[in-house]
Amino acid sequence: MDRIRIRGGRRLSGSVPISGAKNAVLALMPAALLGGPLTLTNVPDLADTATMAALLAQHGVVVDRDRTAGRVSLSGAAASLEAPYDIVRKMRASVLVLGPLLARYGQARVSLPGGCAIGTRPVDLHLKGLEAMGATIDLEGGYIEARAPAGGLRGARILFPSVSVGATENLLLAAVLARGESELVNAAREPEIEDLALCLMRMGARIEGIGTGRLHVQGVDSLAAATHRVLADRIEAGTYACAAAITGGELLLEGARLEHLGAVARVLREAGVGLAEEHKGLRVTRLNGLHGVDVQTETFPGFATDMQAQFMALMSIADGASMITETIFENRFMHVPELMRMGARINYHGASAIVRGVPKLSGAPVMATDLRASVSLILAGLAAEGETIVNRVYHLDRGYERVEAKLAAVGADIERIPG
Numbered sequence: 209m210d211r212i213r214i215r216g217g218r219r220l221s222g223s224v225p226i227s228g229a230k231n232a233v234l235a236l237m238p239a240a241l242l243g244g245p246l247t248l249t250n251v252p253d254l255a256d257t258a259t260m261a262a263l264l265a266q267h268g269v270v271v272d273r274d275r276t277a278g279r280v281s282l283s284g285a286a287a288s289l290e291a292p293y294d295i296v297r298k299m300r301a302s303v304l305v306l307g308p309l310l311a312r313y314g315q316a317r318v319s320l321p322g323g324c325a326i327g328t329r330p331v332d333l334h335l336k337g338l339e340a341m342g343a344t345i346d347l348e349g350g351y352i353e354a355r356a357p358a359g360g361l362r363g364a365r366i367l368f369p370s371v372s373v374g375a376t377e378n379l380l381l382a383a384v385l386a387r388g389e390s391e392l393v394n395a396a397r398e399p400e401i402e403d404l405a406l407c408l409m410r411m412g413a414r415i416e417g418i419g420t421g422r423l424h425v426q427g428v429d430s431l432a433a434a435t436h437r438v439l440a441d442r443i444e445a446g447t448y449a450c451a452a453a454i455t456g457g458e459l460l461l462e463g464a465r466l467e468h469l470g471a472v473a474r475v476l477r478e479a480g481v482g483l484a485e486e487h488k489g490l491r492v493t494r495l496n497g498l499h500g501v502d503v504q505t506e507t508f509p510g511f512a513t514d515m516q517a518q519f520m521a522l523m524s525i526a527d528g529a530s531m532i533t534e535t536i537f538e539n540r541f542m543h544v545p546e547l548m549r550m551g552a553r554i555n556y557h558g559a560s561a562i563v564r565g566v567p568k569l570s571g572a573p574v575m576a577t578d579l580r581a582s583v584s585l586i587l588a589g590l591a592a593e594g595e596t597i598v599n600r601v602y603h604l605d606r607g608y609e610r611v612e613a614k615l616a617a618v619g620a621d622i623e624r625i626p627g
């Protein structure tokens with residue numbers, strides 16, 4: 209297994225190209241099951257993109273992927289309507305093939321994704337929404353067995369009792385080919401959903417209310433070919449913003465958009481980080497000292513749960529205390545004991561952690577159990593005195609394209625040690 213070695217204490221400066229968003233591309237690629245061909249550009253070269261490509265290929269979609277150019281073309285009809293356990297267990301977003309398969313082919317058999325390190329993550333809202341559209345769902349042998357009524361899925365009014373990014377995406381993907389009108393109420397408003405809706409519109413879908421919590425969809429008979437550029441990854445951008453801040457540096461995040469950071473931008477500014485939108489992207493500067501700021505994770509435009517671990521690393525060297533409350537996932541503090549091994553002072557109980565800033569962190573061998581936890585340890589390593597070795601880098605490779613190369617290019621002393 210690869211590891212990453214960091215020798216901390218270097219101030220970062222320069223430009224970092226922000227890749228296409230992992231969480232957008234994982235919802236966009238399954239749209240190819242609805243029609244097409246679909247060509248996506250600005251596709252990040254990630255383990256998760258490769259997993260989604262493999263899943264679609266085993267469904268029978270022809271995947272033409274140019275990793276260097278960041279382009280994926282997806283064409284052809286599905287020959288298999290089954291998403292097998294061996295692929296779904298690697299990546300929960302695989303469940304996003306369910307809505308499209310059911311809408312276009314009238315049936316699907318998709319492995320239940322199960323929980324993961326950050327929480328139990330059920331898919332009940334996805335299934336209830338599809339049932340409201342007339343589908344019959346059985347859970348059998350660890351699989352979701354779904355069947356549309358004769359004549360196909362029917363449009364429906366779906367009121368989400370709580371906001372779910374994945375359920376909104378799955379039901380939007382299903383509603384665009386359902387008969388009649390659908391309304392998704394209390395839908396997630398994350399920028400990745402707007403990106404999915406815009407791509408579906410390019411393919412011929414009829415959607416109103418894009419960017420709001422209420423999506424109206426008028427089903428159409430078929431979707432046609434389209435080309436769509438994946439939006440920039442706001443979580444990668446937020447992560448590099450923390451890298452600039454934690455090293456006292458300045459970075460231009462090429463392609464990043466301030467409006468997509470939501471509350472992350474406000475909180476970073478309160479902490480003493482300068483953010484300015486420029487023609488090429490977002491300039492991030494650590495102004496003077498860093499101050500402790502309290503945050504609570506929320507759905508967009510609130511503070512993203514996917515930025516919580518990185519912000520905690522930053523707060524670990526701020527002046528004063530910061531209370532960080534995780535409201536989205538029940539077990540998303542696995543970075544805490546590892547940050548503490550590097551000298552961070554953190555107390556946590558239940559969903560809240562109090563971080564009392566220390567003047568210096570010290571390098572240590574550390575291990576992470578999920579994607580954002582891993583990158584928070586890299587951030588801590590950039591600021592720490594001495595050497596940090598981050599183990600289990602495969603988590604990082606799910607969501608960060610060439611992280612060590614991007615950081616080394618702006619002055620970090622970082623390298624990958626092949627395992």
Ligand SMILES: CC(=O)N[C@H]1[C@@H](OP(=O)(O)OP(=O)(O)OC[C@H]2O[C@@H](n3ccc(=O)[nH]c3=O)[C@H](O)[C@@H]2O)O[C@H](CO)[C@@H](O)[C@@H]1O
Nearest residue numbers: 231301329330331332333334371372373374375514536537
């Ligand atoms: C590939 C992708 O885009 N992943 C993102 C997506 O995950 P994902 O789509 O899985 O997250 P959701 O928004 O669905 O989950 C939010 C909360 O709702 C719960 N829930 C969800 C569905 C359901 O049917 N029942 C239910 O109870 C979840 O357990 C969780 O506690 O949004 C999360 C919240 O912004 C991000 O952290 C993930 O990075």
Ligand SMILES: C=C(OP(=O)(O)O)C(=O)O
Nearest residue numbers: 231300301514579580607
């Ligand atoms: C939790 C995340 O992703 P996923 O939903 O793919 O596990 C993430 O991107 O931080």
